[in-house]
Amino acid sequence: xxxxxxxxxxxxxxxxxxxxxxxxxxxxxxxxxxxxxxxxxxxxxxxxxxxxxxxxxxxxxxxxxxxxxxxxxxxxxxxxxxxxxxxxxxxxxxxxxxxxxxxxxxxxxxxxxxxxxxxxxxxxxxxxxxxxxxxxxxxxxxxxxxxxxxxxxxxxxxxxxxxxxxxxxxxxxxxxxxxxxxxxxxxxxxxxxxxxxxxxxxxxxxxxxxxxxxxxxxxxxxxxxxxxxxxxxxxxxxxxxxxxxxxxxxxxxxxxxxxxxxxxxx
Amino acid sequence: xxxxxxxxxxxxxxxxxxxxxxxxxxxxxxxxxxxxxxxxxxxxxxxxxxxxxxxxxxxxxxxxxxxxxxxxxxxxxxxxxxxxxxxxxxxxxxxxxxxxxxxxxxxxxxxxxxxxxxxxxxxxxxxxxxxxxxxxxxxxxxxxxxxxxxxxxxxxxxxxxxxxxxxxxxxxxxxxxxxxxxxxxxxxxxxxxxxxxxxxxxxxxxxxxxxxxxxxxxxxxxxxxxxxxxxxxxxxxxxxxxxxxxxxxxxxxxxxxxxxxxxxxxxxxxxxxxxxxxxxxxxxxxxxxxxxxxxxxxxxxxxxxxxxxxxxxxxxxxxxxxxxxxxxxxxxxxxxxxxxxxxxxxxxxxxxxxxxxxxxxxxxxxxxxxxxxxxxxxxxxxxxxxxxxxxxxxxxxxxxxxxxxxxxxxxxxxxxxxxxxxxxxxxxxxxxxxxxxxxxxxxx
Ligand SMILES: [Zn+2]
Numbered sequence: 010x011x012x013x014x015x016x017x018x019x020x021x022x023x024x025x026x027x028x029x030x031x032x033x034x035x036x037x038x039x040x041x042x043x044x045x046x047x048x049x050x051x052x053x054x055x056x057x058x059x060x061x062x063x064x065x066x067x068x069x070x071x072x073x074x075x076x077x078x079x080x081x082x083x084x085x086x087x088x089x090x091x092x093x094x095x096x097x098x099x100x101x102x103x104x105x106x107x108x109x110x111x112x113x114x115x116x117x118x119x120x121x122x123x124x125x126x127x128x129x130x131x132x133x134x135x136x137x138x139x140x141x142x143x144x145x146x147x148x149x150x151x152x153x154x155x156x157x158x159x160x161x162x163x164x165x166x167x168x169x170x171x172x173x174x175x176x177x178x179x180x181x182x183x184x185x186x187x188x189x190x191x192x193x194x195x196x197x198x199x200x201x202x203x204x205x206x207x208x209x210x211x212x213x214x215x216x217x218x219x220x221x222x223x224x225x226x227x228x229x230x231x232x233x234x235x236x237x238x239x240x241x242x243x244x245x246x247x248x249x250x251x252x253x254x255x256x257x258x259x260x261x262x263x264x265x266x267x268x269x270x271x272x273x274x275x
Numbered sequence: 276x277x278x279x280x281x282x283x284x285x286x287x288x289x290x291x292x293x294x295x296x297x298x299x300x301x302x303x304x305x306x307x308x309x310x311x312x313x314x315x316x317x318x319x320x321x322x323x324x325x326x327x328x329x330x331x332x333x334x335x336x337x338x339x340x341x342x343x344x345x346x347x348x349x350x351x352x353x354x355x356x357x358x359x360x361x362x363x364x365x366x367x368x369x370x371x372x373x374x375x376x377x378x379x380x381x382x383x384x385x386x387x388x389x390x391x392x393x394x395x396x397x398x399x400x401x402x403x404x405x406x407x408x409x410x411x412x413x414x415x416x417x418x419x420x421x422x423x424x425x426x427x428x429x430x431x432x433x434x435x436x437x438x439x440x441x442x443x444x445x446x447x448x449x450x451x452x453x454x455x456x457x458x459x460x461x462x463x464x465x466x467x468x469x470x471x472x473x474x475x476x477x478x479x480x481x482x483x484x485x486x487x488x489x490x491x492x493x494x495x496x497x498x499x500x501x502x503x504x505x506x507x508x509x510x511x512x513x514x515x516x517x518x519x520x521x522x523x524x525x526x527x528x529x530x531x532x533x534x535x536x537x538x539x540x541x542x543x544x545x546x547x548x549x550x551x552x553x554x555x556x557x558x559x560x561x562x563x564x565x566x567x568x569x570x571x572x573x574x575x576x577x578x579x580x581x582x583x584x585x586x587x588x589x590x591x592x593x594x595x596x597x598x599x600x601x602x603x604x605x606x607x608x609x610x611x612x613x614x615x616x617x618x619x620x621x622x623x624x625x626x627x628x629x630x631x632x633x634x635x636x637x638x639x640x641x642x643x644x645x646x647x648x649x650x651x652x653x654x655x656x657x658x659x660x661x662x663x664x665x666x667x668x669x670x671x672x673x674x675x676x677x678x679x680x681x682x683x684x685x686x687x688x689x690x691x692x693x694x695x696x697x698x699x700x701x702x703x704x705x706x707x708x709x710x711x712x713x714x715x716x717x718x719x
Contacts, residue, residue, distance in 0.1 A: 261405055265360045268403050269348055271431035272479060273534075273646070273660045274326075274570045 013199055017050065020187040024054040027132055027185040028061070034185075035062045035091070036134035037121075040075045041222050042207050043136035046196050047188055049205055051134065052086060062089045062128070066120045072222070078208045091128070093120040132183045138196075139189050193220075194245045201238045212236045281518045282694060285507060286334075286470030288327060288386070289478055291527035292318040292670035294485070298504075303497050306508035307672070310522070314674045318667075320686045321526035323623050323636050324571050325666040327402065327475065328361070328387040330525035330687045335370040335385060337691030341626030343368050345387060346633065348403070349569050353581050353630075356557045363388045363400070367628060371466075371691055372396070378465035383456060384427070385470050386525075397459055401470055402428050423454040429473060434480040435659060441480060442495050449473045449499070453506050460513065471503055478528045482662025486530060511674075519697045520674040525687060527668030531660050532642030535606075535613055536651035537568040543654065544602055546595075555650035562586055565595050566634075571664075572645035573633035574599060596634060603637055608655055615640040638666050673697070 028034055036051060036059075038044045051059055065079060083090045125133075188196075200207055210219045213236040220231055235241040287295075296316075299308035322330040322340060324347060332338075332345040340346050344367035350359050366387070372380040372394055380396040382388065389400035391412040399420070400410035404427045411417050429448045434441035449471065456469050477499050478485070484492040507522065514520060541547035546565040549555060560567060562584045564577045576592055579585040587595050596619065606613040616638040624632045639645045644663040671685060671693070680696035682689060 262358075262360065264405055265348075265403050267432070268428070269570075271435065272476070273644075273658065274348055 013195065013202060016191055016195055017053075017199070019190065020047075020050045021054045023185065023187040024051055024134065027134070027187075028054075031132040031183070033061075033128075033130055034132045034134065035064050035124075035128065035130045037136070038063045038065050038079075039136075039222070040065065040079050040208060041136075042196055042200065042211060043138060043188060043191075045205065045207060046191075046199060047134060047136040048086075048088075049203060050187065059086075059088065062091045064091045064093055064121075064124055064133075066093045066124075072208075072210060074208050074210050075222070078206075082206065091124060093124040132185055134185050134187060136188050137186045138191050138193070194242065197238060197242045197245060201242065207238075211241065213240075280698065281464070281514070282466045282468075282698070283510060283514055283518060283520045284466070284468040284694075285510065285520070285522045286331070286385070286468070286472075287474050287503065287522065287524050288470060288472040289475030289526055289528050289664065290524040290670065291529065291665060291668045292316075293668060294528065295524075295670055295672070298497070298500050303501050304504035304507075306504050306511060307522070310507075310511070310520070310672060310674060313676070314520075314672060315676055315681065316672045317670065317681065317683070317685060319523065319669040319671045319689075320684065321664075321666045321669045322687050323618060323638065323666065324573060325526040325638070325664045326571060327472075327525050330669075331386045331388075331401075331470070332366055333686075333688040334523070334525060334690045335372075335388075336366070336368045337371070337688055338368050339624060339626060339688050341620075341624035341628050341632050343626075344628045344631060346631060347569055347571070347573060350631070351557060351569065351575070351582075354583065356560050356583060358557050360403070362403075363390060363392070371694075372398075375466075379463055380466045381459045381462060381464045381468070382466075383459060383469045384452060384472060385468060386472065396464055396466075397462065399455065400427070402472055404428075419458060420455060423451050423458070425451045425455050429476050431476055431479075434476075438480065438492060442492065445473050445476060446499065446502075449502065453502075456506070456510075471506075473499065474503065474524075475528075478662040479660050480662070482528065482530055484661075516674075518674075519694065521671065521690075521694060521697075522673075523671040523690065524669040527665035527670075528662050529665045529668075530642055531644045531663040533608060533655050534644045534646055534658055534660075535608070535639060536646055536648050536654055536656070537572045537574070537637065538647050538649050539651045539654045540602065540606065541566055541568065541574075541599075542649075546599070546602075547649075549649065557649065560584060566599055567649075568647040569633070570647040572637035572639070572647065574635040574637070576634045592634075599635060606654075608643070612640055613643045614638070614645075639663075641665075 036044075036047065038048055048059075048063065063083075079090075082088070124130075191199075199205070208222065210222055212218055213233045216232060216234060218231065218233045218235060218241075233244060235244045295304070295307060296311070298304040299311055302308070322333050326347055328348050329340055329345050332343045333340070336343050344365055345361055348360065350361050351357065352359055370388075372378075372382060376395050378395065380394055380398075382394065382396070382398045384399060384401040386401040386403075388398060389402075389404035390409040391398045391400045394412055397416065398412045399416070404410040407420065407425070407427065408414070408417060410427060411420065424447070426448045429441070429445045431441070433444050452469075452471065452473075460467065477496060481490075481492050481496050484490040484496040487493065490496075511520065538547055542549070547567050548561040548563045550559040550561045557567065560577070560582075563586055564584065565587055566574050566576050568574045576587050576595055577585050578587050578589060578592065580589075600617050600619075603614045603617055614637050618636045618638070620629065620632045620634055620636070623636065637645055642663075644660070669687065671681075671690065673681075673693070675697060681693050685693065
């Protein structure tokens with residue numbers, strides 16, 4: 010079996026098992042390359058018809074390209090799309106000019122909390138990868154399972170899930186990470202093989218392209234002339250710049266600020 | 276080992292002298308109680324300001340902030356209005372373990388030691404550490420820590436949503452810390468330093484549960500301290516009389532009555548101006564600003580040549596400082612004076628990095644929690660926190676009575692000297708350039 014087939018099989022296995030266990034589930038779709046790959050795998054796992062909602066947390070500060078992509082493929086793939094917006098915060102004119110941290114937290118985290126409260130999802134699929142740089146991937150390893158459930162499918166066979174369910178009874182939800190073992194380059198190789206549609210922001214325009222996308226306000230493009238999937242793959246093989254370098258600094262600061270603020274500083 | 280006594284240093288972040296005494300007397304902390312009977316127990320003053328990053332930096336270096344360069348969790352470098360977050364890399368002097376490379380040190384969860392760097396032994400950084408992979412030296416310990424679900428800090432965000440979840444996470448984080456200490460104890464070492472930081476988090480959110488016997492989390496509060504006491508008991512059972520055991524806190528705690536927003540005082544007094552219609556960020560400090568504050572109550576004069584939109588001429592600095600002092604001296608809440616001490620930088624700091632020091636530092640009266648925050652709007656308000664740091668009542672407790680050299684009321688920057696005298700020598704030379712100056716420390 011080739012390497013991509015193996016990754017694909019493992020992910021699909023995780024996706025199906027999690028659905029069998031929890032039923033009331035949803036997946037987060039940021040419209041980025043990772044979660045679009047995850048969406049593709051989920052479609053494959055259920056033979057084209059996804060039996061649960063797909064949630065997009067909309068900060069309303071995203072790129073136009075993202076909205077166009079979302080509308081087009083939500084229709085084409087027949088998605089049950091839930092758009093999570095923190096209307097309360099948006100109506101208070103919460104936006105990046107109030108500070109990036111408040112923007113990200115209020116608009117994303119709170120929107121997610123509201124969606125989960127409303128639909129009572131028991132589990133969420135996320136497109137987190139182990140090789141992602143920055144605090145997000147690292148924190149996962151040491152986060153308690155109730156908060157950011159790390160699932161190493163090799164060490165934790167599905168039989169153990171019942172145990173986790175009871176362990177996390179009082180908590181909000183369980184997070185399932187079917188792409189944990191994928192690397193950035195695997196994602197691109199897979200996109201190439203499957204001819205997956207990807208938001209145009211990833212392709213170079215006037216010498217710049219995005220390697221990861223989030224809010225328009227919090228992301229910086231990197232210098233690159235890679236305007237096709239092949240060129241991107243080639244660039245990844247030779248480049249040594251971290252995927253998230255465009256926003257790592259901001260994210261680190263935001264994380265420290267969040268920590269300090271939760272203790273009443275700032 | 277060099278045949279000399281081992282040093283075991285146990286930090287209880289934020290624990291005030293009076294609380295430790297109270298919980299010992301009431302039987303919640305019997306092991307600590309026995310040690311108080313047997314050893315030396317003193318009230319100790321914290322750094323100025325009384326925050327963990329500053330105080331622990333003083334404890335591990337013996338230096339005051341103008342020598343070690345850490346004045347708070349935040350800073351604004353000259354020529355910018357950009358908020359930065361000083362870390363271990365910004366510490367300008369070496370901590371004791373880097374001056375004593377012949378001994379082996381185990382250092383677990385000391386605040387402000389992130390990112391971890393090489394040591395003859397083990398270093399696992401404490402708050403604010405972002406990424407465990409950069410918080411552990413040597414790296415090969417990471418899998419062991421992963422196995423016990425080690426976490427650097429409780430997720431305090433939880434407390435804003437549910438105190439139950441917070442308490443659960445706090446206990447779990449603490450248990451993992453205990454598991455880590457046990458794992459590291461069996462290594463070879465001369466110094467073992469461990470800081471419990473959950474105490475500080477607990478007191479921030481649940482000081483009211485301590486004061487009120489009928490509070491629904493009163494038992495949770497006491498149980499946490501009971502667990503700390505059990506761990507201390509366990510450690511004591513593993514040492515012998517020749518070892519030095521030093522238990523200490525970095526600052527004290529007290530009931531929070533009211534938050535006081537220092538920058539709002541400056542804004543309302545016309546001394547701090549933010550750009551019209553822009554976010555309340557330091558980067559939007561506008562022309563005409565005479566001073567601004569960083570947490571918790573460090574005031575910087577907005578000097579020409581020092582800051583991009585500096586508007587105070589150096590020759591007017593004195594009168595601006597005078598004006599600010601007068602303003603805060605007279606600040607009242609319902610007839611009560613809010614500020615207890617107003618320090619000019621020369622009064623509390625000495626060292627090579629005086630330029631980085633705030634021009635004025637305020638210390639609040641009992642119950643008044645001073646905060647910077649540009650976005651408050653109000654001078655006085657009350658949030659979710661029920662406890663606040665206090666400057667005057669940290670503690671130090673030592674398992675020996677016949678001490679050669681301990682001040683009646685020591686400060687956090689005296690700790691290195693005290694440990695040296697216990698060891699009968701000075702291998703951990705303090706970094707102080709100014710002997711016998713209680714710098715960075717107020718002794719009311
Ligand atoms: Zn604290």
